[in-house]
Each structure stands twice: as C-alpha cells, then as structure tokens.
Amino acid sequence: MLTQSLFYFLSFLAIFSALAVIIAKNPVHSVLYLILTFFAITGHYILLNAQFLAIVNMIVYAGAIMVLFLFVLMLLNLNAETEPQKPAYIKIAGVVSGGLLLLVLVGALKTVDVSGAGGTTATDMGLVENLGMVLFNEFLLPFELASVLLLTAMVGAVLIGRREA
C-alpha cells in the first residue's frame, strides 16, 4: 500500500516537473525542474529494486550533467530578447508530429499485458554484485567496447578543446 502511494506520488512528481521543464520561461528554472525530474526517476529505480542504477542516476545525471547544464546556461546569458522565435507553421507541425508519436506510444503501451511480465522479484536484483556478474559474463564485449567509445570521445574532446600551437 505504501509502495503504491509512493509510486503515484513519484509519478505525479516526475510528470509535473517534466512538463514544467518545457513550460518554464526561465531556462534556469527549467534546469532546476529537470533535476527534480531526475530525483523522481531515481525514486522509481529504488522502487524497482534497481539500487545501483538509482545511485548512478543521482550522481551522474542530477550531479554532474546538471551542474554542467547550469554552468553553460549561466555562461550563455540567455534572456527573452535573444530567444529565437519560430514561425507558427513550424510550431503546428511540431505539435502534430509530437502528438502522433504520443498516440502511437500510448496505443502500444495500452495493450501491454502486465500480468506475464515482471521477471524476477528478488530484492537483491539491482545490487552491484549482480550487475557485475551480468556485465562481466554476458555483456563483456559491449562493456569492453564502451572503453573504445569513451577513448574516442576523450580524444575528440581534447582535439576540439586544445589551443592550436
């Protein structure tokens, strides 16, 4: 019962703050609402027994990435005058295509049979230990290749950011 009310509270919080991100006029408010969204999602992860994912989500998204966002926003010095205005037909086209996507997704999710799903209900499922077992057995190759990906990104960042000699 407690879990259920917690779920509804977190879902409300997540949807409300996600909407606020795109509705808020002030970009800094948007970012703050986005942090709230991430916290709500972290709560969902804990409800789903994904403890490791919850911590990582908190540290990486709410911590590192959002701070970066805030920094960039404050450096850019955005205000109402510099905000680009889009013509009406682009806004309408965006609303229509976004609405269609929403329709398809809602239609798809409505038919999902939740009774058969669920998989394991073990409470230690999302612990680092179990995640590590999967990561270093079945998903060893993607895990190793992710290092190539990170190295590429690192070389690229240095290449772009370095001062020309």
Next chain:
Amino acid sequence: MTSLIIVSVLAVAVLYLGLFKYKTALLPVSVTGLLAAAAMAAMDWDLEKMYFSEMMLFDNYAVAFSILLILTTLLIFGLSRNYFEKISNNVAEYYALMLFALAGGVVMVSFHNLAMLFIGIEILSISLYVLAGIRRKDPASNEASLKYFLMGAFATGFLLFGTALIYGATGSFNLAAIASSGAFESALFRAGVLLMMVGLSFKVSVAPFHTWTPDVYEGSPGLIAMFMATVVKTAGFAAFLRLFLMAFAEASAFWAITVAILCILTLFAGNITAVFQDRFKRLLAWSSVSHAGYLLLAILAVGFSASSAVLVYTIAYSLASVAAFGIMILVSRARGNDHLDSFNGLARTNPFLAFTLTLAVCSLAGIPLTAGFFGKFYVFKVALAQGYTWLVVLAVINAMIGIYYYFKVIIAMYMKENANAVAIQLNPGFRLVLSIVVFLIFLFGIFPGLIANIL
C-alpha cells in the same frame, strides 16, 4: 573479430605515433594495419563464428561488409597525404578518429545483439561529430559539427527507446531470440520497430530525417564528407538491413509499407533538390540522400538476395563517391570553390581527371558499363521479385532525374571553356587511388558476377 581488434589497436598505435612525433610513419603504419585487418577478416570467411555469448556473429555478410569498409578507408587514406597537414598539426588524431570510426563500422556490420548495434553506432557517430568540426577556424565546419551532433544525439534517443520497447516485448537483445520470440503482433514490438527505424533513418539520411545531410556534408572537410558518404553510409545500411533481416523479417508485412513510403519520399526529396544545386559538394550530398532511397528498395525485399544487392550497390556507390569527392577536393583547392563553373574546361587542362569524374558520375547515375548500373539493376531486381513494380517505376523515373543533374558537371567539363584555367597537379597518392577506382568501376561494370554472387 580479429580484424576488429586490429583496427582498434591500430587506432591507439597511431595515437602513440602522434605522441612521439613520427609523422612520416602515420600513413604507412595505418595502411599496413588496414591491410592486415582486411586479410584477417577474409580468414573468417565461411566460418560463421559467434563471439562472446552471441554478441557478434562473423558470418559472410559481416565479413564482406567489413572488408568493404576497410578497403574504402584504405582508398580514402590514400588520398589523405598532405591533406590534414593543411588543417592543423594534430594529424595523428585525425587518422586515429577515422580508425575508431571504422572500428564502430565493423561492429555495426557484425552485431548479433542490440547492445552491440548501439555501441557500434555511437563509436562511429562520436568520431564523426569531431571529424566534421576539425576546421576549427571555419564557422561552416563548426556548424556542421554541432548540427550533426545535436541531430545525431536526438536520433540516438529514438534508437534507444525503440531498443527498450523491443526488449520489453521480446525479453531479449539477441537478434535470433527476437526473431523467434513470436511477439510480432504486440503493439509494443511494433512501436519499437518504428522507433528503431526512425533512429536508423536519421543515421543513413533517409527522408524526412535527412535535413542535416547537405549542411553537414558542405561544412565538413572534403575528405571527411567522402568518409561519411562511403564508410558511414555503407555501415549504416548494412546495419539497417542486418537488423531487419535477422530480427524483424517475419514482421515484414507490418513495416514494409512504412519503408516503401520512406523510400519514395527519399527518392523525390533527394533527386529533385539536387537538380537545383549549383555547388558540386551540395549536389553530391543530395545525391547521397537519393542513393539512400534506392538502397531502401533492397531492404523492402528482405532475403539473402537483398544482402547481395546492397553489397553490390554500396561497392559501386563507394567507388564512385571516392572518385567524385576526391576530384571535388582537387578542383576546389585549385580554383577556390566547388561551384559547378569551376569545373569548366577541366577536360582540356586535366583529361585524366575529367575522364575519371565522368566515369564516377556515370556510375552514380547508373549508366551501363559502369558498376553503378549493376548496383541499381540488382536492387531493382530484388524489389521486382517482391512485387514492388510501382515502386521500381518511381525509382526509374528518379534515376532519369538523376542523369540530368549528374550530367551538368560533365557538360561543364567538356562543353564549356575556361580561358585562364591551369592544369591541376596530382600527387602520386591521388593518381594511384583514382586509377584503381577507374579500373574497378569498369571491372565491376563489365563483370558484375565478380561481386554479385559473393553473398
């Protein structure tokens, strides 16, 4: 698998060469490494080996496309002597990033698990976001890089969402498990297929997700645009076809109509817009959009003849693009821009270049006796065998529109005069690569059986 390891290690080795300032060794080491990688890939022929709990499957499809990607990169490296030096001192990093991108491409053609597909696409894309922006003082290059990055990141979101929905519907990332899950009727699975299709369409510039293509091609340095048009497009389509062939083939009744509509949109958007271009690089960018349309025809006809048709088409397209972009680089370097008027009188000053470019655009347009003709021929053949006659008719109309704008550059070279044009100097690398390309376009145009029956 060995070839993937060689390519990744080679990229790191090239970075070290750059660190210790062995600038002259960069190209020889890269070329030797790539040759070794191609040879190791060829050793996997007919072995059908699975690696690391079915993460990768090196079947003949993967081997053939890996070799194609590696050899195309070799051709591009052959043109790269003294190219990157003009941009900045960080030459080793450029080679390393191209090699990393190639490693991503090899993963994309050999994946057997959606997690691998995602990692492959990301390795390829991230390298290219950087490579598009290596002219740091040039605003167009910066714009290309940023635009590509934002669009690519957006597309990756769709791809990941689709992957998640498919996992939800089938309970697995494994292609064979997805194909045998029998969840094709579930709306969740179908939404997943559509979202993955959107994500992949972005990457291979299929309309209506193609809008980034002309700006990114135009802003990127010529050699990088060449890499995008050849290696990236080949890897993207090989991954597209592999996913739909190995995982979603049974659900084809559901997604075929969507692909058919994307195909028509892409053909018309690419070809009609290309007619109005007066810069050669932008023309090639739009023509690369239209070629994505022809390749979609083959995806409609899932089956093993489809892989063979895509292989022939991508070989022909890669060869012709290497020549066309290469000569575009030479002309715009010598005459200041890539406007079609810059090609005036090229036949008189540089007969070899004019002939090569003529052959390349004929191959792109699909004129007989060139490899491009058989590329289109096999693609149309597999589409006809599946009963898409109306689609093939539309594609042939588009091929005719294509001839119109491809011939504009031939007319400029042979019919128009430019009084103060001077001959363009070729370095040995260009001469060698262009000769190889001319030879291969003719060879595959006269003996298509050499490549048509590989798969």
